[in-house]
Amino acid sequence: MASGVKPRVKVPKTAAAGDAITIKSLISHKMESGQRKDKEGNLIPRSIINRFTVEFNGQSVLDMAMEPAISTNPYVQFEALVPEAGDFVFTWYDDDGSVYDTTKSIAIG
Amino acid sequence: MEFSRRETLALGLGAAVVTVMPFSVNAAADDVIATFTGGADMADTGIELTAPEIAENGNTVPVAVSAPGASAIILIATGNPTPGVAQFNFGPLAASQSASTRIRLAGTQDIVAIAQMADGSFAKASATVKVTIGGCGG
Numbered sequence: 001m002a003s004g005v006k007p008r009v010k011v012p013k014t015a016a017a018g019d020a021i022t023i024k025s026l027i028s029h030k031m032e033s034g035q036r037k038d039k040e041g042n043l044i045p046r047s048i049i050n051r052f053t054v055e056f057n058g059q060s061v062l063d064m065a066m067e068p069a070i071s072t073n074p075y076v077q078f079e080a081l082v083p084e085a086g087d088f089v090f091t092w093y094d095d096d097g098s099v100y101d102t103t104k105s106i107a108i109g
Numbered sequence: 110m111e112f113s114r115r116e117t118l119a120l121g122l123g124a125a126v127v128t129v130m131p132f133s134v135n136a137a138a139d140d141v142i143a144t145f146t147g148g149a150d151m152a153d154t155g156i157e158l159t160a161p162e163i164a165e166n167g168n169t170v171p172v173a174v175s176a177p178g179a180s181a182i183i184l185i186a187t188g189n190p191t192p193g194v195a196q197f198n199f200g201p202l203a204a205s206q207s208a209s210t211r212i213r214l215a216g217t218q219d220i221v222a223i224a225q226m227a228d229g230s231f232a233k234a235s236a237t238v239k240v241t242i243g244g245c246g247g
Contacts, residue, residue, distance in 0.1 A: 001183065009204045020204030020205065021204070032162065032163065033213065035190055035214070048139050054200075055110070055200075056202050057200045058201060059200065059201055059202050060198075060200025061199075061200045062199060062200060062208065063195060063197075063198040063201060064195060064196065064197050064198070064208070065195060065196040066195050067191060067193040067194055067195060068213075068225075069186055069189050069191065069193070069194040069195075069212050069213045069214075070194065070195060070210065070213070071168060071169040071170075071210075071211040071212060071213055071244075072168070072169070072213055074210065074211075075211050076208060076209070077206040077208065077209045078197075078203050078207065078209075079203065079204035079205045079207065080202055080203060081202045081203070081204045083202070086229055089187055097118070
């Protein structure tokens with residue numbers, strides 16, 4: 001599934017050094033569980049995002065393994081520390097080998 | 110059709126067994142827990158699992174886990190065809206060992222969260238969610 005996948009992430013534009021910020025992330029993906037059947041009664045093969053990682057300036061914030069029980073359009077909310085200005089890199093790994101990523105910069109202010 | 114005293118007793122016993130069965134955590138969920146903890150004991154405190162008591166739609170049930178000092182948390186839906194839901198591994202820049210997401214539940218069931226603490230111990234929390242419409246297709 002490489003069509004219509006769009007990552008969306010909400011990160012504040014600025015933060016004080018050492019602050020904890022809340023990040024909300026969402027990626028549009030149908031997360032086909034492998035349990036559903038089509039009209040002819042055949043199983044629809046599993047196609048999900050199986051891993052989601054967040055890094056800040058190369059240091060890990062969150063590494064999440066996902067199973068088919070995660071809802072369509074996986075949404076994750078978590079908190080991160082901002083020791084300095086830099087970039088958050090968000091990466092999603094698809095079952096079909098595709099990798100989707102997005103970067104958000106944050107300034108100290 | 111007449112029932113003898115013996116048959117009636119056997120029927121009653123069978124019915125009792127059938128009613129008790131659904132409340133035991135299924136074997137697949139136990140396997141997932143054993144793989145994560147390695148059979149270690151689990152404390153009841155130190156982890157918080159927030160889930161709605163009643164979910165109208167099993168396709169998107171909001172859940173939140175929080176375990177201060179944890180290095181990893183797994184989330185298990187004991188009544189799903191595949192009980193594993195997610196595993197969160199927190200890095201050094203995680204401000205708090207908490208996260209929330211939305212999950213699918215096949216029906217009314219217990220969900221379990223287990224945290225692995227930085228010192229290697231485990232903590233467990235569970236919650237029962239009543240699901241009106243299941244979320245696993247069919």
